[in-house]
Amino acid sequence: KMFVGGLSWDTSKKDLKDYFTKFGEVTDCTIKMDPNTGRSRGFGFILFKEPGSVEKVLEQKEHRLDGRLIDPKKAMAMKKDPVKKIFVGGLNPEATEEKIREYFGEFGEIEAIELPMDPKTNKRRGFVFITFKEEDPVKKVLEKKFHNVSGSKCEIKVAQPKEVYQQQQFSSGGGRGSYGGRGRGGRGGGK
Template sequence: MFIGGLNWETTDESLKSYFSQYGEVTDCIVMRDPNTGRSRGFGFLTFVDPSIVNTVLVKEHQLDGKIIDPKRAIPREEQEKTEKIFVGGIAPEVSEEEFKEYFLQFGNVIDATLMVDRDTGRPRGFGFITFDSSEPVEKAMGRNDLEIQNKPVN
């Protein structure tokens, strides 16, 4: 499962502990910035019994004082072609316009959205780019040197 909206203080252990109430968790990780070690606000986990995902998805969840957003994760190789990509590791000073401009090098951008914290209005360090077709997505995802304002993004 993909777990979004995590509190910056949430750890692998607290995430695993919370979701273990639904069933045995085999793998659990909170994604962290490789340079700072700070949480990126999302993570992934795997249950021994995949059917538990259905139980988790029908409830609202709160962990470490924040409502979190669990979703069914689909392995990349099983995903259908898409026009939308998730981009993480975005510096707080990057504007939505600059974000969009950067991805225009891969194709026509229909929408560029940077996510901000609802309570504080501060950037959350990730966003979404929507292209007019799946080809630009493949071009962008095929690169491992994406940088905005000299900061690697992924």
């Protein structure tokens, strides 16, 4: 897989694929778009069938496409980010932030608590997100699936990034309640 930077805003997926096909068979090609403007963000990714094609691209000193000098590099393997954020469902909306902090603070230092509001009723929803400073408290919390917080039996899960959640929601027919908002603004290219 290769990362390609320095692309012209006019370069299309087809242009990118056509250019790199001369180095080997291209199995996938994407250009990252800005979700707000719909314009190219000036970079994309190419996936070759054979790893040897990447080396061929790198052997060539200069690459020009649509009048621009472009910059293909090997795509770095994404480092898995440590999981520090949890989703707490089934929580009594009356539970105060102090009570939530008191309970989950036993597991480790809390960086942030998000208490989503329902825009229609302007009341708290029955779930919260908690971000810890470290990864270890999350592991400890997840040892038990259910926790009794402020008189409510709460289900704990790892908080999914919005993008992943929206894909899951889409593929499961919109199933699981109101967790994570209702898919605003598409899948922002946060890779």
